[in-house]
Amino acid sequence: MxxxxxxxxxxxxxxxxxxxxxxxxxxxxxxxxxxxxxxxxxxxxxxxxxxxxxxxxxxxxxxxxxxxxxxxxxxxxLIYDQVDFIHSKFEEMIYLTDFNYMTQEGNVVVNTSTIYNEESVDIIKRVIENGLSVSPYINLNDAGKDGKMEVTTLCGTTIDGVLLNKGIPSQPQYGGLLKIEDSQPVRFTELISYKKTSVTPLDAFSAKGFTSVMDVVENGEGIIPANFRLIPGIGRQKAIEIINRLDKIGIGGALAISQEGKDILGIPVPEGMVGIAVVGGITPFCAVQEENKYIEIKIAEEIRDFKTLSPISTKISPLLKEAKAIPQPKISFLLSKTWNLIQQVNFDIEKRKGDIISNVSYINRDKIDIALNIMEETYNNNPKYINPYYKLINHPTDDSKIGLATICSLSIDGILIDNGIMSTPKYGGLLELTEPPLFIDLISYNGSTEDPHKIFLAKNRTAISANNHPNKILASFKEIPYISREYCVHLLDVLNNIGFSIYKIGKPRELTYNAKADNYNFGIVTGSGLNTIGAIKEKGIDVEVKAIEKLLPFEKMDRL
Incomplete structure (x- = not known):
């Protein structure tokens, strides 16, 4: 640009x-x-x-x-610019927060969502009264007819702003999902870094099915959204004092504060730093969604004067206990988890034999004929963008379900590496088939614990089988050293002729469908094996979407 x-x-x-x-x-x-x-x-x-x-x-x-x-x-x-903008947006919000907890005046960061009935208000109130929110201070505004209301809640980024105003630099690191057991925070199960994503981390996990806030309210067990930030170790005691003062006036949500350089909730904390976990400001909204009430959730939308908010209840009884400093398995990001699988790919291009990485998703066995018809129709309508290979696999424990194995795009990285070309998966994205096609969202493989394509499917962002154009499909962006470009192009041409989905081979310093490779590298855009699975999901068939599951011999796969 x-x-x-x-x-x-x-x-x-x-x-x-x-x-x-x-x-x-x-x-x-x-x-x-x-x-x-x-x-x-x-x-x-x-x-x-x-x-x-x-x-x-x-x-x-x-x-x-x-x-x-x-x-x-x-x-x-300009989505490649947006992957940096998300982090800078939160830095801007932190800077603009000037809330004074002594006078209870100033600007705070808020999330505003839209609900459509009084029952949703009751759910929000119940979650807040159990302490599963940043604050009971909200703004409830009648936004029009049909029971439509805007609900504004305090965002945890406000705490980062207050800390910065007191001389403590607070650095947002991750948004994710936090497991609760026996009313205690145990460990993060999923994370997305605030850097190198065009999707706000908690927005990515706000889709129905990711959280179980109401289970925590009712049983003390479940999954809630939470954020994680780092501060310098020297500021730990001062930060605790500030957090305690904020808590006394109704701004809380701090779930755990680590010792200096000590891992917490499964997240490594660098030497000299302290980790702080705070409940996600959207937690009450996720509970509404879990109860099958329609809601439009927005994340860290704006700065607002604290005086515009008022308590929804004065009966706050936090149900969560303090997190115990018990060592937990360190959470690893997607790319780290998949390198060993990538290295085991041994597909021989000449013989068209060998192992590739597959996604294995599950549907009810009585729906398999319908599903295969949808997959075939999707491929026939757009063979350039849809991978035609699949394999039926028995479910390991449930005979009523059957697995649909498709080729994972990481197989291409494995094939290139097996042929001496370094290929690094950089982003999983949502590609809109305009002319030319453009990525409209990107999530870094090295900054997420969950497969980006699975996230886009969970949020119903695709339009793979839609008749209305442009379609929105799943694609990956990979980065390859320029020195190997000539041989790489040859291999990718062969793979494309076999049926692997190769959309675009970029040039150095070129935006490739709006994604950008580092200097001295070029990018390639490939299709996702989950596109046919997404088409099935769009047709209303229940699918248990799985990504990057196992190795399969390519020669044993069927073709649509």
Whole structure:
């Protein structure tokens, strides 16, 4: 992206945050705050280009608004930029938090979600009264007819802001899922790093089926969303004092604070640092979803004056006990867990024989004929983007279910490595089949414990079997040293002819479907074996989606 394009995307971001038409002076001032030295005259020049592209529109003499097309461009047009923006967005929120716990005045970070009935309010209240939230302070706003209400709750990022204001740098590391046993936090089961993802970590795990907040409320056992941050060890005692003061005025949610350099809840803590886990601000919203109530969840949406919030209840009785300092198995990220599988791939391109990595997902056995028909139709409609290979596998314990094995995209990394070419899986993403295709979301394999494609399926983000275009399919981005490009292109051409899904081979310093490789490398985009599984799910058939499951001999697989 050129410097001019970078400036224009920042202008679109500024306009997207405004509630009314905005002039060039305000935009120039905001750009300066973001490190861009751009005067009003230069801003007007860039705005004229944005007008011509249809991304902005002039509103009389009042200034400009961002258009729907501009918002679309901002959200998905430069996704490689967004993978860095998520982390910087939270850093900005932390900086803008100026809440003073002594006077109980100032700005805090909030999440705002939309609910549609009074029963949802009761669920939120019950979760908050059991202490499974950052704070009982909320804002409940009637947003219109049909029982629609906006509910604003405090985000745990507020605590990071308060710590920073007191001279303690708090660094958000992960959002994830925390296991609770006997009303005690035990260990994180899933994590996504705040860096190198276009999806806010807790948003990724907000899909139904990931959490069991109500089980924690009722039985003291289950899974809740939580965040993890690091602070310098020298600030530990001061941080504890601040957290205790905040707790006394109704801002809490701290679940565990490690000793300096000591691992906690399964997360390694570097020497000289202290780890702090805080309950996710969306926890009450996840409970609503678990109870089959429709809700639109948004994450760390905005800064708001604390005075706009008030307690939903004064009967707060936290049910969670203090986490015990018991060593837990260290959680490992997806890429670390899969390197050994990748190395075992031994597919011979000439003989078309050997082991590949497969995904094995399960459906009810009586649905297999329908599922295979959907897979075949999906492949026939778009053979360029769908891998045609599959294998039926018996369920290990349940005869009423049958497994559908498909080729995992990590097989391609294994094949290249087996042929002497270093291939590193970088992102799992959601690819929109525009012309040209563009990634609209990316999650780093090295920053997530869960397969990104499984996350996108859980959140119903795909449109693989849809008749309306453009389709949204699952794809991976891999990074390969430039020195090996010529031989790599040859191998990938052969694999593509066999039926492996190779979408695009990039060039150095080139955006490849909007994803970016590091210097001296090039990127390739490949399809996911879960695309046919996603098509089955879109047709309303229950699927237990599994990713990166086992090695299978390619020659034993069937073809659609």
């Amino acid at each position: 050129s410097e001019s394009e970078h400036r224009m995307i920042e202008i679109l971001r500024i306009l997207s945050e405004q509630e009314k038409p905005t002039g060039s002076k305000l935009i120039a001032d905001e750009l300066k705050n973001k490190g861009f030295n751009l005067g009003e005259r230069a801003v007007r020049y860039h705005m004229q280009i944005l007008d011509e592209k249809g991304y902005t529109e002039r509103i009389g003499n009042s200034g400009r608004n961002i258009t729907a097309l501009g918002r679309e461009k901002l959200e998905k047009g």
